[in-house]
Amino acid sequence: MKHGKLTPYLFLLPTVIGLIIFRLGPTAVAFYASFTRWNIRTPPQSVGMSNYAELVASPTFWLVFRNTIVFTLIFVPGVMVISLLMAVMVNQRLRGIAFFRGLYFMPYITAMVAVAMVWRWIFATRFGILNYVLSDFFNIANPPAWLADKTWVLPALAIVAIWKQAGFQMLIFLAGLQGIPANLYEASAIDGATRRHQFFQITLPLLSPITFFVLVITIIEAFKTFEVTYTMTGGGPNNASTTLAYFIYQNAFSFGRMGYASALAVILMLVVGFTTYLSFRLKDRMVEYAL
């Protein structure tokens, strides 16, 4: 297609301006701000590395860091296993399968603040239906206080987050499954392979590039987790469920510490960036031979 030399740039104008003003610019400012002391009213004051020194020495920061890791360690395997299982299940030719597929994806499109509300009600200690089922049907004498218990709050948040997120990963897995040639299954069935055999010998290896992609986006999703904390617990009890992204929000907008929050934001970005980098380095080893 012939076009003027400037034409493509005119078409890109809104996107490029947006990219500079809302992505690249703010990222650069966040880096700069992480070396300053800054509340909204007074201009930023350069303080060198002191924000970073403070967070390294802060027990709260390490608690928050630990919380983020614990959440990730529950959320990521949970999402991976459940979404893959759901994808395999809805990839069958059965009557009504479109209904199940549609239903499994539904939590993903709903507002977290709305579904968080019903989950808080389900998890309620005394009148919540979950603890009623646990104590009356499973005879558990003292079911946990879930959102008010510092051991159980992160698993509870992870359950909600998995419930809401898994449908999305399911769709990506499903697209991957549909790309596996059907004749591989037919041929192996003639050779007498069972369905379990087929799953481990054909499906999993051929799906590995997709699995890898899903793994990376799920880990990043876990590190960035904010809404479930904000809507379910506000970080409580006693910071037991404060995750890194929520901690940034708190410092910036509740405590007015923009500089310190920016340093935390830089840490979050480094963690996400490093994970992405590492996973693409590992990818060459993990995925290629399987194909």
Added chain:
Amino acid sequence: MNQKRTQALFSYAVLLLFAFLTAFPFFWMVATTFKSRGAIFSLPPTLYPDLLFTDQMWDAYREVWFRHNFVRYTANSFFVAGVAALGQLIAASLAGFAFARMKFRGSTAIFGILLATTMIPTEVTIIPEFLLMARLGWLDTYLPLIVPSLMVASFGTFMLREFFAGVPDELVNAAVLDGASTLRIYKDIFLPISIPALTTLFLIAFINNWNELLRPVLYISTPSLRTVTIGLTTFQNEYGAQWNLLLAGAVIAVLPLIIIYIAAQRYIVEGIATTGLK
């Protein structure tokens, strides 16, 4: 044959189990809104809502909708999400068209940056963004909810680039021979044939903007400007344990999206599945 039936039965059992786990919170949400206070706090919990098909059945909704102004919040959300999604279509289709059909210096680099920066968490950019909005005097307006999401539409650009690249050359060549300008080709050829893709993108963008929580929380302070998500958040802080009211608000917040989703499920699911990006 018999083994096949056992397998199908087993599959349905697993499918139903997942369906139950997915659907139960929605069921419980709706069921609670049709219960009286006594029934909500009864042990054992009642599955059948006591106010169902009585005169008081819609009381919770009436109270939330009118007295707590969810009618206004819902209208606000429709407006904000609609304008933002429409804007996203314009920006994304322009950029997607340039990436798909034109050769120019920096094309790969700009596209790469656009995709790579989706990795940057909102929590990183939100602080400078907030200060920028304050400087511009945009606090407590809808501009901060609309403009950022409208201008950087990575997902939409990516999706439309794929779609536009698949448009057959013959369609374009004929127009070029007729001496049509680039803008004309974009407007009169590419946009009309992309209506399914544009619909998909509009719906996904609408859903994302409707559900947006952080920006409304930060930027909106006047009660009458609240969107549904922030309306629900403040409502929750004020009416902590009135579960029938809270959950009626929650139903109002999710219902429009569920209706849209059911009506246009094919578009939404395919759009997300083919690009695998948010």
